Amino acid sequence: MQGLTPEALAQVAAYFQALSEPTRLQILNLLRGGEHNVGEMATACGYTSANISRHLALLMKHGLVARESRGNAVYYRIADESVYALCDLVCGSIARQWDKSAQDRKAFARVKPPSPVGRSKRS
Structure with a gap:
C-alpha cells in the first residue's frame, strides 16, 4: 500500500469493509462451491432474499461477485x-x-498458586 494516494487508500478500506460483515463472508464461502441464485443463498444462509440481495449488491460493487441472468433467475458467482x-x-x-x-x-495453568502467607497453626 506504500505510495497510494488517500483516495486509493479509501478504496482499499472500502474493499476490506465489504469483507468485514459475517453475512457477506458466508455468501462468499457458499459461492466457493459454485454459483447460486438469491433464493438458494437465502435458504442456505438463513436470511431473507432481500437481505442477501443487499449484500450481493455491495459485493458486486467491489468486483467480488458477478451475476448472470438466465430466464427469470439470476445466478451469482465469484468474480x-x-x-x-x-x-x-x-x-x-x-x-x-x-x-x-x-x-x-x-503456561499460566502450570504455575502453582503460592501457599498462604502469614498463617500459623495454633493449637
Whole structure:
C-alpha cells in the first residue's frame, strides 16, 4: 500500500469493509462451491432474499461477485478468486494467534498458586 494516494487508500478500506460483515463472508464461502441464485443463498444462509440481495449488491460493487441472468433467475458467482487467498491468509493468521493464546494460557495453568502467607497453626 506504500505510495497510494488517500483516495486509493479509501478504496482499499472500502474493499476490506465489504469483507468485514459475517453475512457477506458466508455468501462468499457458499459461492466457493459454485454459483447460486438469491433464493438458494437465502435458504442456505438463513436470511431473507432481500437481505442477501443487499449484500450481493455491495459485493458486486467491489468486483467480488458477478451475476448472470438466465430466464427469470439470476445466478451469482465469484468474480475475483483472489478473495479466497486473502481470506485464507487472514484465517491462518487468526489460527496462529489462537494457538499462541492457548500456549500462553497453558503456561499460566502450570504455575502453582503460592501457599498462604502469614498463617500459623495454633493449637
